[in-house]
Amino acid sequence: MRRRPLAPVLGLAALASGCASTRCAPVSVVVERTEERPRLRTEVHGVRTDPTGRVLEDRRDVIVPEFWVLGRDGRWYEVSEADWRGAEPGHALSLCR
Secondary structure, X not given: OOOOXXXXXXXXXXXXXXXXXXXXXXXXXXXXEEXXXXXXXXXXEEEEXXXXXXXXXXXXXXXXXXXXXXXXXXXXXXXOHXXXXXXXXXXXXXEEO
């Protein structure tokens, strides 16, 4: 009867425990103010070739909104649009950090 090595099993366990640290840590923030900030982002909409045969990306600049909440602790938190719409000054907002 042949025994299986323990090292691969321990290695996989170590990798799995490393992923556990990326879980959500709920934080309650009392909202002081909300803000919507526009940001310029470059998006690739395709590729083409120029007359010499080089491949070029077709890029476009688009303005996208970012949603921010100022907590009573003086820190800004970037939140989803749904969280931003539900945020009211003076009320607690539960965030995942």
